Amino acid sequence: MFFGVPGKMWKFGSLADFARVIHWLEKHRRKNKRKKGWVHALGKVTALIRESLDVYQVDAEKLSNALGGLLSKKRHPLTPTSIMGAIQKNGTKLIEYFDKLLRLGEDDLVKYWDKILFSGSHYRQLLKQLVMDFGNFEVILPILPPTGPEIKSDAVQDMLSGMYRINTRNLRMLEMLHTISHEWRKHPMKASSGFLKPDTNLARISTKMLAEYMLEADPVRIDIKKKKSIESGHQFAPYRFWRSAENIRLMAELDYVGPQRKPMPHRRYIDINFEAVDPVCCDIKRLEWSFREIFNNALGAVSHMYAGGSGKWSVKPLPRHATENPSAAIQLKVRSLYKGGFFSRKEYLRLEIVDEGVGIPAEHQPYITLWGYSPRRQEYEDRMKAPHTGPDEIIIGGKGIGMAYAREVMLEHGGDMYVTSKVGEGTEVVLEIPCPTPLRL
Numbered sequence: 001m002f003f004g005v006p007g008k009m010w011k012f013g014s015l016a017d018f019a020r021v022i023h024w025l026e027k028h029r030r031k032n033k034r035k036k037g038w039v040h041a042l043g044k045v046t047a048l049i050r051e052s053l054d055v056y057q058v059d060a061e062k063l064s065n066a067l068g069g070l071l072s073k074k075r076h077p078l079t080p081t082s083i084m085g086a087i088q089k090n091g092t093k094l095i096e097y098f099d100k101l102l103r104l105g106e107d108d109l110v111k112y113w114d115k116i117l118f119s120g121s122h123y124r125q126l127l128k129q130l131v132m133d134f135g136n137f138e139v140i141l142p143i144l145p146p147t148g149p150e151i152k153s154d155a156v157q158d159m160l161s162g163m164y165r166i167n168t169r170n171l172r173m174l175e176m177l178h179t180i181s182h183e184w185r186k187h188p189m190k191a192s193s194g195f196l197k198p199d200t201n202l203a204r205i206s207t208k209m210l211a212e213y214m215l216e217a218d219p220v221r222i223d224i225k226k227k228k229s230i231e232s233g234h235q236f237a238p239y240r241f242w243r244s245a246e247n248i249r250l251m252a253e254l255d256y257v258g259p260q261r262k263p264m265p266h267r268r269y270i271d272i273n274f275e276a277v278d279p280v281c282c283d284i285k286r287l288e289w290s291f292r293e294i295f296n297n298a299l300g301a302v303s304h305m306y307a308g309g310s311g312k313w314s315v316k317p318l319p320r321h322a323t324e325n326p327s328a329a330i331q332l333k334v335r336s337l338y339k340g341g342f343f344s345r346k347e348y349l350r351l352e353i354v355d356e357g358v359g360i361p362a363e364h365q366p367y368i369t370l371w372g373y374s375p376r377r378q379e380y381e382d383r384m385k386a387p388h389t390g391p392d393e394i395i396i397g398g399k400g401i402g403m404a405y406a407r408e409v410m411l412e413h414g415g416d417m418y419v420t421s422k423v424g425e426g427t428e429v430v431l432e433i434p435c436p437t438p439l440r441l
Contacts, residue, residue, distance in 0.1 A: 010044045012169050015283060015412055015439045018176060019196060023440075025180060034184075039106050042113045045173045049130075050098035052166045056133065057091045059166075060084065063140070063159045067150060074143045076136075083143070087136045094129055117181040127174060134167040141400050146377040151400075152367060160371035164408065172283075196439060197284035202351050203274035203334040205288055209295065210248075210270065210332075213241065214263040217249035218256050243305065243394065244296045250315040251303055251329070269321075271328035275335040277349050281439045282413055290409045293402030294353050294429050295330075300376070301357025301427060302329035305394040313394075320356065330355045336435065348415070351431040360421035368419060369407045374400035406431070414438045 009020040021041065028037030064071035064084050076086035104112060116122045141160075144151050151157075172195065179194030215221065216239040229236040239245060248254070253266040304316045316322075321329050333352040340346050360368060364375045376398035383393075407417040414434045421427035 010048070012048065012173060015196065018172060019281075019440050022176065022180065022193065022196070029184060035110075039110055042109055042177070043106075045177060046098055046101045046109070046113075049170050049173060050095065050102060052170060053091055053095050053098065053133075056163055056166045057088065059159050059163050060087045060091075063156065063163070066153070066156055066159070067144070070143065071140065076139060083136065083139055086139075087133075090129065090132050090136065094133070097126075097129075113177070114181070117178050118185075123174075123178055127171070130167070130170050130174060133170070134164075137163055137167055138399065138401065141372040142377065144372040144400075146372070146374045146381070146400065147364070147367070151370060151372045157370055161408070164371065164405075168286075175285075195283055195285050196281060198281040199279040200282045200284055200287065201279050202277060202349055202433075205291060206272065206274065206332050206334060206351070209288070209291060210272075213245040213248050214252075214254060215261075216242065217245035217254070218261055218263070220256065220261060241292060241296065244292075244299050246313050247299045247303060247305060247315055250313065251317060268326060269329055271331045273331065273333045273335075277334055277336045278347070278435050280349060280413075280433055280435050280437050282433070282437060283409070283439075286409045287413070290406035290431070291351070291353075293406050294431075295332075297402060298330050298353055298355035298357065298427070298429075300395060301359075302355050307392055307394055318357065327356065329357070347435045348432045349435050352428060353431075354426065354428045356426040359423040359425055360419070360427055361423055365419065365421060369403045369417065370400070371404045372400040373404075374398050 009017040009024070012018060012021075025034075025037050025041055028034055060071065061084075071084040071087070072082045074083050075081070076083045079086050079089075081089065101109060101112060116126055137160075140163075144156075175195050183194075226236045248269065249263075251267065252269040254263045255266060256262065257264050302318060302321065304318075306314045306316070308314055317326070317329065320326065331352070331354040333350075333354070335350055335352075337348055337350055338345050339348055360375070364373075367373045368375070376395055377400065380395050380398055403417075403419075410417045410431055410433065414437055415432045418430040418432070419427065
C-alpha cells in the first residue's frame with residue numbers, strides 16, 4: 001500500500017490497473033501532491049520494466065530449449081548473431097539502462113524521466129529499444145513450424161503469450177507516462193487518458209480504416225510523399241499496410257477526383273452496415289490494429305495479388321466476384337446485442353467482418369488464434385518448393401500474429417473473438433466487446 005493505493009494496480013496486470021493508476025495520479029495532481037505521486041509512479045514503472053526484462057530473457061531461453069535450440073541456430077535477419085543472441089544482446093542493453101535508472105535518487109530519477117518523456121529523441125530511442133523486443137518476438141514466430149504439433153503445444157503457447165504480454169505491458173507503461181506528462185503540461189486541469197480512449201466508436205474506427213486505406217493508395221499522394229522525402233534527404237517509408245491499400249484501390253477500381261482527391265469506387269467490393277452503438281472505453285491503438293489485422297486477412301482471402309514490373313501490382317478477384325455486377329466480397333457490420341437472462345442481461349457491441357473468400361479448412365479452424373500458427377505460411381512454403389510458372393503471387397499476412405493478437409486484445413477488454421468458416425464459401429470473424437467495458441476512467 002502507498003497513500004491508500006492497492007498494490008495490485010502497480011502490477012499492471014489488466015487495462016483496469018492502468019486506468020486506476022491514471023486516476024490515482026490525477027487525484028494527487030489536483031491535491032497538489034503531484035511530486036510525491038509522480039516519484040512513486042516513476043519508481044514503480046522503472047522497477048517493473050526492469051523486472052519484466054529478466055522474465056522475458058528467461059522465457060526466451062525456455063522457448064529455445066523447448067524447440068531444441070531453434071532460436072540459437074537461426075540467424076536474426078538484421079544481425080549476424082542468432083535470434084537468441086539478438087534477444088540477449090538487446091535485453092542486456094535494456095537491463096543495464098534500467099539498472100542505472102534504479103540507482104538514481106528520487107530527484108535525479110524524476111529529472112532523467114522528464115528528459116525521456118519531454119525530449120522527442122530520447123523518448124523515441126527508448127521506445128525503439130522496447131519495440132525491438134517485440135520485433136524479436138515477430139522474428140521468432142515465422143521460424144517456428146507453421147502448423148505442426150510443436151506450435152500447438154500448450155507449453156510453447158504459454159511462453160509465447162507471456163512474452164507478448166511483457167512487451168505490450170512495457171510499451172503501455174511508457175505510453176502512459178509520456179501522455180500523462182504532456183497532458184499535464186498542456187492542459188493542467190484536464191485528466192489524461194492517453195491510449196485509453198473513453199469514447200471509442202466501433203463504426204467510426206472501421207470507417208476511418210477504410211478511408212485511410214483508400215487515401216494512402218492514391219498514386220498522386222504517394223508521388224508527393226516520395227518527392228518530399230527526396231527533397232528533405234530522408235528515405236521514403238511506404239505506408240505500413242500498403243499492400244492492403246493497393247488491393248482495395250485495384251479491386252474497387254478507385255478513381256481519385258476533385259481538388260481533395262476524393263476516392264470514387266467504380267466496382268462493388270466492400271459493403272458496410274453500421275448501426276448506432278454506444279461508445280466504449282478501450283485501448284484505442286491496439287483495438288484499431290486488431291481490426292486491421294483481421295480485415296487484411298479478409299482482403300487476402302477474396303483476391304489474388306501479383307507483383308509486376310516497375311513496382312506495379314495486379315489483383316485478380318475470385319471467379320464469383322469477376323462478374324459485371326458482383327456481390328460485395330467483404331461486409332463490415334457493427335451492431336449491439338444483449339446476452340444473458342433476465343437478471344444477467346448484458347449489452348455487447350459486435351463487429352462482424354464477413355468475406356466471401358476461399359475459406360479456412362476445418363482442420364485448421366481450432367488453431368488459427370494460436371501464436372505462430374499459420375496455414376497461409378505453410379501454403380506459401382509448399383508453393384515455393386513446387387515448380388511453378390507465371391507471376392509470383394503475393395500473400396497478405398501469414399506470420400501467425402494477427403489473429404492471436406486480435407483475440408488477446410478482445411480478452412483484455414472483457415470480450416472475445418469467434419471465427420466460423422467454410423472452404424469455398426468464406427469466413428466470418430466476430431469481435432464482441434461488453435458495453436461498458438471493464439475499463440474505467
